[in-house]
Amino acid sequence: MLRKVLMVIAAFLLFLLQSCVFPHMSLGGIVPNLILIITSIFGFMHGEKAGMITGFCLGLLFDIFYGDYIGLHALILTYIGFANGKFFGIYYPEDIKLPIGLTITSNFSYGILCYIFSFLIRGRLNLGYYLLHVILPELIYTLIISIVIYPLVLIVYKAFERHENKKKKEA
């Protein structure tokens, strides 16, 4: 239960960080995609359901604040959480290659889907420009931030597990 509360707080905190703090630290007008990182992390660390619920809730928040209509980002992030959850079985905390690979793939597919559903359908065909100026910079910035966030999440988890073990021993 406490773990779930912590997860909700962490996801909420990252949403706030992304909309209030990171715009001040944007590089060339590009902001890293923190809600995608946390959706992906919860997906491969806790399975597809956790990923989906995180993606759906954060996507919904994003849509209410910034979307012209509600549901698009919620849908994209739900599927990204689900896809990341498929790797739950082969995930080990010691291996950093899988989280990095998943973050890259998730962010790239997120970018392409956003382009298709909010630009291509309005007849903006210049994919090359959007790829070079939005999708790839966001991917790189997000990757750098995820390399910072992922170990932090691991540290919190380890501390939490030690705390739980202690409690079990005492009981």
Added chain:
Amino acid sequence: MSPVVKQKKEKFTLSGKYLLLIFSIICILLMVFTYGTSAFDKPLNIAVGYVVVPFETGISRLGSWLSNRSDEFTDVKDLLAENEELKKEIARLTEENSILAQDKYELNELRILFELSDQYNDYNKVGAHIIAKDSGNWFSAFIIDKGTDDGLAEDMNVIAGGGLVGRISAVGPNWARVTTVISDGNYVSAMMLSTNDTLIVEGSLELMDNGIIAFSQLKDKENVVVEGDKVVTSKISDKYLPNILIGYIQYVSADSNNLTKSGYITPAVDFSNLSEVLVITDMKNVDYK
């Protein structure tokens, strides 16, 4: 123990695939509904207004305090140079102001003669702080810390630094979303201040990086529009109040049909460094009454 009792103890679980299906259906239904109507907007906007916005306000206050501290360390030399320049600017402006004051006196006299009311000069305005920016990289919108509680409503115009920023596109009790004129897919009906020719100003992500916005469908029969001309919101726009400065013509070229012209505008507002904006609480439809 009977098998019936055992079954009762089993926990109800939903497989991932079904959950995905449920979420997908919810999302698609929401998209369809919110695209057509705005029935859901109000309760949802109120809900996030109480859950998220208080945190955003707090964090952005902390952030602006920190950035103010870091600004204080700017090089003194820069400040001195700027001071020198500003003094020159003041001298120039004072001179200009005295000329303008004379003009204004004359204008008032003429207005009385023409019995024109200066209704466009004194809009009611409300100041607001920007507390969050669009967290994606595709569109340009931001959240301000005032909402319906402060008398704001959808479609109100937002200005800063004497130029048009955009309009309110969503509003909650204590927050409002401002969609900027540089945001992709945002169109503003505008006109040339000098000739009253109308044109369409169109935000574009590709041009946003260069700090410019595109315009098109300018009918300039006399060929008098040149670079540096002022572009303001038009009288025929249904969402924007007339005569708000949008920017200056940066480049103009004739279209292949030889009837209309298109080109680029340098906006009057510096969109990258906005922190406070003014919301005009008068609305276009009110002016017509």
